[in-house]
Amino acid sequence: MTAPIPSHDLYFDDLAVGTSWVTTSRTVTEADVGAFAGLTGDRFPLHTSEEFARRTPFGTRVAHGLVGLTFAMGLMWPRTGQFDRSSIAFLGVKDWNFLRPIAFGESIHVEYEVVTHRASRTKKDRGIVEFDVRLLGAGDDVLQRGTLALLLAKRPADAS
Numbered sequence: 001m002t003a004p005i006p007s008h009d010l011y012f013d014d015l016a017v018g019t020s021w022v023t024t025s026r027t028v029t030e031a032d033v034g035a036f037a038g039l040t041g042d043r044f045p046l047h048t049s050e051e052f053a054r055r056t057p058f059g060t061r062v063a064h065g066l067v068g069l070t071f072a073m074g075l076m077w078p079r080t081g082q083f084d085r086s087s088i089a090f091l092g093v094k095d096w097n098f099l100r101p102i103a104f105g106e107s108i109h110v111e112y113e114v115v116t117h118r119a120s121r122t123k124k125d126r127g128i129v130e131f132d133v134r135l136l137g138a139g140d141d142v143l144q145r146g147t148l149a150l151l152l153a154k155r156p157a158d159a160s
């Protein structure tokens with residue numbers, strides 16, 4: 001069941017396995033890749049040198065794989081705000097796979113679905129939610145995929 005991204009905060013109690021969302025899109029630009037290279041120090045020539053990249057199997061520069069992962073996270077949570085009040089911690093990434101390159105100028109979006117939902121055994125006010133995350137490009141090709149986990153608060157009695 002794909003749900004519209006809510007305009008209000010979601011808590012652990014509001015989620016169920018199978019609930020899914022689709023984000024808006026954004027375009028990956030040369031400036032994004034340059035900023036990422038500068039921020040991280042990862043100036044590998046596949047991403048920064050067209051001359052070098054032409055001699056690779058890709059034939060042109062492509063975005064760093066981690067650009068895709070970080071943009072996926074940005075499209076999902078900070079941009080939607082759906083867990084702004086309930087998110088306690090980002091717990092991690094499991095089995096993240098880089099399936100296809102991300103071209104400069106490619107529009108990407110994310111589809112994500114609740115795949116596990118379990119209350120904390122030690123703290124009654126929270127639970128862990130895992131999401132199957134698919135970063136999609138043009139034509140809905142799956143570019144990257146994996147599982148992201150959040151520790152979310154249960155809905156407080158005074159939250160509506």
